[in-house]
Structure formats: structure tokens, C-alpha cells
Amino acid sequence: MMNTEDHIHWFRHTGPYIKAHRGRTFVVYLGNGVLESPNLTTLVHDLALLHSLGVRLVLVHATREAIDSALPSDHPVVFKNGIRVTDDLTLAAASDVAARQRVQLERLLSMGLPNTPLKDAHIRVMAGNVLTARPIGIRGGVDYLHSGTVRKIDAEGVQAILNNDAIALISPLGYSPAGELFSVSASDAAEAVAVAIGADKLIFLDRHAGLEDQDGNLIRQCTSASAQNLSVLDAEQQRLLDAACRACSRGVTRSHLLNFHHEGALLEELFTHDGSGTLIAQDPYEQARKAGIDDIASIMELIRPLEESGALVRRSRERLEEEIHHFSILERDGRVIACAALYPFTETGAGEIACVATHPDYRGEGRAQQLLNELIDEASRLSLTEVFVLTTQSTHWFLEQGFEPATPDLLPVEKQQLYNWQRNAAVLKRAV
Numbered sequence: 001m002m003n004t005e006d007h008i009h010w011f012r013h014t015g016p017y018i019k020a021h022r023g024r025t026f027v028v029y030l031g032n033g034v035l036e037s038p039n040l041t042t043l044v045h046d047l048a049l050l051h052s053l054g055v056r057l058v059l060v061h062a063t064r065e066a067i068d069s070a071l072p073s074d075h076p077v078v079f080k081n082g083i084r085v086t087d088d089l090t091l092a093a094a095s096d097v098a099a100r101q102r103v104q105l106e107r108l109l110s111m112g113l114p115n116t117p118l119k120d121a122h123i124r125v126m127a128g129n130v131l132t133a134r135p136i137g138i139r140g141g142v143d144y145l146h147s148g149t150v151r152k153i154d155a156e157g158v159q160a161i162l163n164n165d166a167i168a169l170i171s172p173l174g175y176s177p178a179g180e181l182f183s184v185s186a187s188d189a190a191e192a193v194a195v196a197i198g199a200d201k202l203i204f205l206d207r208h209a210g211l212e213d214q215d216g217n218l219i220r221q222c223t224s225a226s227a228q229n230l231s232v233l234d235a236e237q238q239r240l241l242d243a244a245c246r247a248c249s250r251g252v253t254r255s256h257l258l259n260f261h262h263e264g265a266l267l268e269e270l271f272t273h274d275g276s277g278t279l280i281a282q283d284p285y286e287q288a289r290k291a292g293i294d295d296i297a298s299i300m301e302l303i304r305p306l307e308e309s310g311a312l313v314r315r316s317r318e319r320l321e322e323e324i325h326h327f328s329i330l331e332r333d334g335r336v337i338a339c340a341a342l343y344p345f346t347e348t349g350a351g352e353i354a355c356v357a358t359h360p361d362y363r364g365e366g367r368a369q370q371l372l373n374e375l376i377d378e379a380s381r382l383s384l385t386e387v388f389v390l391t392t393q394s395t396h397w398f399l400e401q402g403f404e405p406a407t408p409d410l411l412p413v414e415k416q417q418l419y420n421w422q423r424n425a426a427v428l429k430r431a432v
């Protein structure tokens with residue numbers, strides 16, 4: 001059980017993520033097995049929580065395995081090239097399963113009992129004919145009958161649902177202008193919806209934890225280019241990975257592969273630094289990491305103009321070399337675009353935050369805040385209880401990050417001796 005202090009600490013660290021996700025659009029694919037999982041109720045509560053935090057949510061539910069189970073045992077299940085051949089009976093089963101699952105999700109999202117996290121939530125869920133499909137037709141001599149592919153997504157219709165403060169629920173069934181019904185792949189539907197509405201994230205909840213390297217370690221972040229060269233665990237993961245990469249190359253900012261068996265996987269992925277699965281991004285993503293000696297030239301390029309303007313204290317190259325292990329950086333395309341340092345004073349349990357800087361081209365998007373949070377995590381790992389900062393031009397920025405004014409006599413003695421009265425910097429502190 002978390003004590004109050006931990007709780008407050010946790011809440012402060014969650015704040016930036018809440019801010020970052022508010023108003024964003026996430027398409028969440030609920031993979032085969034999710035609706036039968038013992039974690040379903042908590043997952044639905046987590047989705048409801050995201051909705052209440054202002055995330056615009058689209059849910060797409062997979063039906064393949066449920067269709068297999070719904071068919072009579074003597075009915076042949078035929079897949080060719082990974083695609084189901086949907087005969088009349090299978091289409092009827094697909095339609096029944098989709099309806100049943102939709103009702104199940106709507107029921108769970110309607111829960112509002114006092115002892116549930118959804119107390120008085122009144123979440124609106126809306127579904128509809130947003131997916132137009134066309135038949136796959138006959139390929140290589142195989143007639144896929146009622147199996148279809150996505151022809152068009154009614155993006156305006158989906159946006160209207162989201163603008164209505166509702167969760168959009170999409171089943172893998174498509175309608176044709178001729179009034180026919182087609183069964184489509186749920187991962188294709190999720191990808192098509194995410195692309196059509198310009199989603200910020202496409203999140204696949206599946207049985208696997210994410211992508212793994214050769215030693216079986218989880219890969220937390222990669223680009224879609226590098227993801228395509230990775231080996232996958234099975235055909236299902238390959239299908240999801242392909243959809244994730246295609247979505248990224250077609251404008252979706254990030255795709256995620258998560259394991260629904262892992263309780264809280266979705267929240268862990270969205271509200272913690274390391275996440276719980278694999279994040280796939282189109283662009284070489286920005287990486288936050290500890291600085292090394294090779295970063296000195298790039299850090300100097302970033303901070304020199306700020307030293308000249310008086311915003312930062314001047315550091316010689318020699319001093320930077322000695323202190324480089326205190327620095328954390330954000331790197332983009334091999335260039336340092338933001339930096340910050342933590343100098344621990346272990347005897348007093350305090351740490352100095354210094355040299356916080358973001359390149360002018362990259363300001364205002366939470367980068368300095370991200371680095372500051374990393375340093376506060378580091379301070380916590382070092383068992384420091386508070387951090388302080390001396391600043392001449394960014395007092396208000398630090399106040400907005402939870403710092404409060406302090407006086408130089410509160411600084412550790414060694415720092416007091418170095419305090420430059422002429423610079424007359426403001427002293428601010430914050431609990432870790």
C-alpha cells in the first residue's frame with residue numbers, strides 16, 4: 001500500500017503525462033482474448049479513466065477467435081494466406097460475435113456503481129456504420145466470399161462521435177454501398193481508422209509483451225524502419241507489427257504493442273517513463289539519456305549562447321568534462337537539443353539542478369520538464385530529499401514545476417560558499 005508521501009510523489013510525476021495526453025486521439029485495438037481475459041474489467045476501467053482525463057478514444061475489437069469458437073465444431077475453419085474464407089455461416093457468426101462483444105463492452109463501460117472506479121461516470125459509447133468495405137474477391141484461385149478489406153473510413157463520423165465526448169466503438173465489419181456485409185481484419189480496421197482520423201497513437205493490446213531483441217529482452221522503443229527487421233514471435237504479432245509500422249508511415253505519431261495479460265499495461269505504457277511494451281515511431285525518436293564525453297561539443301553548442309546572455313553560468317570545457325556524468329540530455333538526430341544536470345550533495349540530502357536548457361527551436365513542448373522529471377527520479381534513487389536551483393531568468397518556469405522560493409542560507413554550506421552574490425540568482429527548492 002502506498003503511503004501518502006509516495007502517493008503525492010507519484011501524482012506529481014504523473015502530471016506531465018496527463019497534460020501530454022489530454023485532447024489526444026488514441027485508437028486502441030482489443031486483441032483476440034481480451035474480452036475473455038480476467039483483466040477485462042480493470043482494462044475497461046483504465047480506458048474509462050483515460051476518457052475522463054480527456055483522451056479521445058476509439059476502440060476496435062478483434063473477433064477472429066470468438067468466431068472460431070462460435071462455429072459448429074464440424075464446420076470447417078478455412079484460412080488461406082492468413083485470410084479467412086468467410087462463407088454464409090461464418091459471416092452470420094461474425095455478425096453475432098461482433099454484436100455480443102459490442103454489447104459486452106458497452107455494458108462494462110456503463111458501470112457506475114458506487115464501489116467501482118466508474119462511479120457516476122456516465123460514459124457515452126457510440127458505434128455505427130463508419131467502415132465501408134469491398135470484397136477481397138478471388139485471389140490465386142481462392143474465393144474469399146464475405147471477407148472484405150477496408151475501402152473507406154467515415155473519418156468525419158468518427159470525429160463527430162469523439163467531439164460528442166463519446167468513446168467510438170468499431171467492430172470489424174464493413175458495409176458496401178450495395179448493402180452487403182463483409183468481415184474485415186480488426187487490425188486492418190484499427191490501422192485504417194487511426195490513419196483516417198490522424199490518431200496520435202495506435203495501441204495494440206495483444207498476448208505478447210512487445211518486441212524482443214535476440215536475447216529475449218523487451219525492446220522499449222524503436223523506429224518503424226528498425227522494427228521491420230526484428231523477428232516476431234508468431235504470425236499474429238507479425239500482423240500487428242506490420243499494421244503498427246504502416247500506420248506510423250501514414251501519419252500516426254506512435255504505435256504501441258502491449259500485453260493485455262499484464263495488469264495495468266495500458267496505464268504503465270502511457271504514464272511511466274519506461275512503459276510496459278514496445279513503442280514504435282516513424283521518426284528517429286528523441287532519446288533522453290545520461291550524457292557522455294562525446295556529447296560535450298554538442299552541449300557546448302547548445303549552452304554557449306545562453307551563457308553569453310547570462311541565463312546560465314559559464315562552464316569551461318574542462319569543467320564540463322569533469323562534470324559530464326551529472327548531465328542528462330535529449331538527443332535528436334545525433335544532436336543535443338536539451339540538457340540538464342543534477343549535482344548531489346549527499347551529506348545534506350540535497351541536489352542542485354543546474355544548466356537546464358532547451359534549444360530555442362524546440363522549446364514549449366515539455367522537453368525541459370521531461371529532463372527535470374528524469375533528474376528528480378534520479379535524485380530519488382540517490383535518496384536525496386530535496387533539490388534546489390539557482391536561476392536568474394527562469395524563476396517562473398521553476399515555480400510552475402513545483403519549486404518554491406528559498407534563501408541562499410538554505411543551501412548546503414559548500415554551495416553557500418560558492419554562491420555568487422553579484423549574480424543575485426533566485427534560490428528555489430522542491431521536495432523530491
Ligand SMILES: CC(C)(COP(=O)(O)OP(=O)(O)OC[C@H]1O[C@@H](n2cnc3c(N)ncnc32)[C@H](O)[C@@H]1OP(=O)(O)O)[C@@H](O)C(=O)NCCC(=O)NCCS
Nearest residue numbers: 311355356357358363364365366367368369393394396397
Ligand atoms: C527554461 C527553459 C529550459 C524551458 O525549456 P522548454 O523545453 O521550453 O520547457 P517546457 O516546454 O517544459 O516548458 C515550456 C513552458 O514554460 C514557459 N517558460 C519558458 N521559459 C520560461 C521562463 N523563463 N519563465 C516562465 N515561463 C517560461 C513557456 O512559456 C512554456 O509555457 P506554455 O506551454 O504555457 O507556453 C528554456 O526556455 C531555456 O532554455 N531557457 C534558457 C536557459 C535557462 O534560463 N535555464 C534555467 C536556468 S538553470
